[in-house]
Amino acid sequence: MLRAVRTVLALSFALMLLGACTGGGDEGEEQGGAVTITVLDYYGEATPFSEDVIAGFEAKYPDIKVAYEAGDWDTMHEKFTVRVSSGDSPDVATMDMTWIPTFASKGIFANLTDLSGGQLNGAPIEDAYTPGALEAMTYEGNYVTMMFDFDAYSLYYRSDHFKDKGIEVPTNWDELQAAAGQLAEDTNGDGECDKYCFVVEGNDCFHWCQFLFQDGGSILNADNTAAAFNSPEGLSAMEYYKSFLDDGSGMYWGEAQGEKIRGVKDERIGMFMDGPYFMGIMKDGAPDQSGMWGVTQAPYSKEPGSYLGGTGLSIPVNAPHPDQAWTFIQYMLELPQQIGVYTLAGAAPATSAALESPELSKPDPYFGDEAPFPVFMDAMATATHFPYVPAWDEVDTTIGNMVQSVMLGKATPEQALADGEAEANQELAG
């Protein structure tokens, strides 16, 4: 009998401990009747989700408090994955647009078409965005994210050295190759560029794929069922990209080299393709190079082309407060907050109203008092988002490996494209 009592006591104690470990989930949620929403942000230090902006939201909506969690792009994917799969979802999260297919295909996002009733800040969502942006926000007929900033690639170049060396700003592939050759320097005489180089990046689809687009090619076929990059356009894009390394005007930039801003800062890099968000990174990371850079439309062979990406604001399907989260998203998409994307974070806002704002066309001293933003707007007009297929992450990795194998001289362009096509088709078939 005594033994049984002891056992019961022990189990009771264990349950108390368990309760102590797991209890209190909803405590602290309500603060004087207000609902607290959690916002996960990957912008880093220069963020449009500034204290003032959040204070403005809380003043406008006193029934909603914001628990703001700062993060960074590098770790946001796994942080979000862990939070969602462990039932601890944030209410709003910044999402790289290239992550949308993977998460959306798993049913992670709330259906914003239903949640919004088709309205954003009192007007149809369709009125707030360009057609390209609307397409990028849609998965299987429903909005799963609201584009907050956009990303489309243009050419960054050292305007001071262009001027010193009498180099014309390139507009097509031939001129780009000639300009890279004139700009590049080989200071140690090993036959490879080590100063003011054109950057050749090969870890993913972002960089090579824009050359594919500019040559009239595409990543997948029209119905997204098979790879289409093993084509004459794919081959010429691959050979062209590799030629910068072969003629000594380019510098390979992979994972081992670390952040690209380091190369900008120590002047190994003189020219590269990237999106508007990189303007903010340059101003933060290389402030001493103010006035030395220019931005121009990415040179092309047949037609302008870039990938269309950026940041979306999404609500996880198991978010505790989806309605309040949608209120917050609407607030962040109002004009002042959208302009803040540019003024606070140096990135490019996504709504049409913000894109038309004169604030964004002001001369920028960092870029020699030119206005770089309209260049990116032009790039956006001809950009296309990556295919929205569930296996996009795998296909992206395959393309990255394929490009890398050519750039590192491990495979011929023909062989790499054929191998990449076979692998991508296998991944698409599931």
Add this chain to the structure above:
Amino acid sequence: MVPAYVLIAPAILAAGVFLYVPIVFSGYWSFTEYSGLGAAKWVGLGNYTELLGDADFRKALFNTFVFVLLGMGIGPVLGLLSALLLNQSARLRGFFRAAYFIPVMTSLVVVATIWKIMLQEEGIINQILSVFGVPARSWLDGTTTALPSVVATSIWQGFGFETVVFLAALQSIPRDYYDAARVDGAGYWQQVRHITLPSLRPTIMFVYIIGIIGSFQVFDQIFVMTAGGPINSTRTLVFDLYERFNRLNLGEASAVAYVLLAILATLSYVQIFLFERRR
């Protein structure tokens, strides 16, 4: 008197909640298609057959075995040699023991970041090698040099642990054995072969079991230094698991975890069996 159950309840609870329950769930998920949300869909052995046909997984498996073979082939031997050297003389022993152990105490992320910088084309490794006429290269960009570079980093970081463990074991061997051997005319290497190594057998087994388990679970260095590249040349099992988890393929990620568990359990059993048989 407090019942024994109460005393062990915290430990049992902690182990149950944070170890055994996840293990059971992960085992179940490895037979399902599961994203972390909604219901898991039973697919039987589907995830395991998927892995067998997956080139990325096979590459990760191969790379992991190469990492283990290189790391465990060199690291413990270096640790033993340095312990034998330190055991020769008491002078500066404390200094070297501390010096060897500092990298072990340093965060692996910090170590990997420093080595990543040192291994760059303009890094200090190339500057040193250039004295011997070795041309500069970006070690982590080469498909044949990236994995050995990560192995070298791991050995550098970990062999201080092996040194200290071996040194402690060496100092526990009774001096009488060596005195008797010397009286019988045994030289230094004969003493090492017939006294030191047999006496160290349990320590060697400990070092190899711990080392092999750690090597199979290599992740931090890969994540920081190469992210599995270039062209999957440093992709390892845990990195493969991490990528599948990141894609919310929790079923496949769990299957990778169980493959890893099966490999480690088998190897540990074989090691213990072999050492026990020789005893």
